[in-house]
Amino acid sequence: MLKPLSQVQMDTITLWYLVQHSLSSFYKLEQHFGSIHNAVQPESIPLWSGLGLHKNHLQRAQQFYTPAEQHRFQSILQEIQQHSDFVLSYHDPEYPRQLLPYSDKPPILFGQGQLAQLMQPQIAIVGSRKPSPHGRQIAYDFSYYLSEKGFVISSGLAQGIDEAAHQGALPHQRTLAVMGTGLDQTYPSQHQQLRQQIVQQSGTIITEFLPHTPPLQHHFPRRNRMVSALSLGVIVAEASLNSGSIITAKLAAEQGKLVFAIPGHIYSEFHQGCHQLIREGAILVDHPEQVLEDLALPTQWQAQQQSLDESPTSSLSAKPEIPEHLMPLYNQLDWTGAALDHLAIHLQQDAATLTAQLMELELLGLCMQQSGVYLRCRPIQ
Known part of the structure; x- marks a missing residue:
């Protein structure tokens, strides 16, 4: 059940609503007024016009304190209460530390399921929405293996490779889906059951978008940059040259993340994107254990994890x-x-x-x- 929203969270949601998810406008206003709280005060709204903001943001802010807009905003808050198990402002101590170094970090996250998943080590698996059966199986197998080793598998809830990655991690209850819409809807709609399975099997669903936010095309690169930012590394399981997962891989590289690509047949159009990434410096992998080796995670943690996995008496209560x-x-x-x-x-x-x-x-x-x-x-x- 969602805890009562703090004043910081309320102010963050208010400003996020007024700037319609614009990261640049949000952080410009916070910096100019010294705090999010100051930026959304009625006396501050007339001063927005001198900051070079988009006219839609100015108009929305000017109308915000009218009865009609207040009614609309209260409806958004009710939707947040209804659909969210947790809400995190980037000022909250539970906000994922992985995101904090980035200037384009989401100022607020809305989530369902297990908050603790955000605090565990994550590996992203992404790829084509229309993969070959072979590519789908590889994504599932890598996800199953890595989640069994204790890693949360993150992806974008899309068709194809994303779907297989989530399904591979479900048996071990370690998967996280980042959405490009508000929590009040599921995209694609045929993944409603998968989404429910993720939450029911101790997984996590998160988004930076407010309720009633539709699946607009420009939301998905933003979703992808969060998938990679949350993770230790990104695995591209299968991708054609024009696959959106290539963009995710390049975002990951810009964030300083390791990018892994799984090769395939040289004449297969399904693998041309992965081959291109390998030529550009992505790490070629054909077994998930190679991912763990290249990430070079602390050996002490690996030894502890191995001993827990091998112990016949190990259980959740033993930790x-x-x-x-x-x-x-x-x-x-x-x-x-x-x-x-x-x-x-x-x-x-x-x-x-x-x-x-x-x-x-x-x-x-x-x-x-x-x-x-x-x-x-x-x-x-």
């Missing part, structure tokens, strides 16, 4: 629970590492307190220090 006072710190850690000063700034705590808490997490086997940064070393399952 340590995180004390409540350590949760904010644990939520700030990820699989690539965070420096102590970075953690101190985000958590607004002194170094001595953080050092003591990090030591507690290390003793629980949930954190490790490597090359001067602190990393997670075991996922919560």
Whole structure:
């Protein structure tokens, strides 16, 4: 059940609604007024006109405090309450740390299912909407293998490779779907059952888009950039030269992510996009274990995970629970590492307190220090 929205979340939703999902306008207004709260105050609205914003945003803001627009906005809030299990502003401690370094991060996320999935290591699998049977099987097999190893498989809920990737991870209850619409609808509509399965089997659905947002074409590159940003690496399972997954791969490379491409027959049009990516520097893989090797995840975490997998008595109850006072710190850690000063700034705590808490997490086997940064070393399952 969705917790009551905080004032920061309410202000963020308000501004996000007024600028109609425009990232540039949102962050320009936040910077100009010093905070999101200041930007949406009635006395601030007349000042928007001097900031070079789109005329639609100005008109929407000028009409916002009229009874008709307030009624419409309240309807949006009711939809959020109805369809969301969680809402995260980028100021919230639970907001995924993977997204924070990017200037185009979504200011707010709406989600269904397990919030904890966002805090676990993710690997994205993307590809053609019209794959060959061979490509669909490969996506399923890679997803099944990697999710069995403890990784959340993220994709975009599209037809084809995305669908196979989600299905491959469902048996291990580790998949995350990023949508290009509001949570009140499913696109494509024939994936309604798949979407329900994801939520029912401890998966997660997220979107940056407000309710009543249709599946517009320009929303899908935005969805794809979030799929790659959340993940440690992106696997392109099968793609033609004009596949949208090629754009996802290039976005991932710009974000500094590792891009993996699975090769195929040289005369197959289904694989030409993957071959092009390999020529441009993507890593050729033909077995999912190679992905784990190239990601070079902390060896301590891999050893712990292997011992858990091989232990006949291992169970969810055997894994340590995180004390409540350590949760904010644990939520700030990820699989690539965070420096102590970075953690101190985000958590607004002194170094001595953080050092003591990090030591507690290390003793629980949930954190490790490597090359001067602190990393997670075991996922919560």
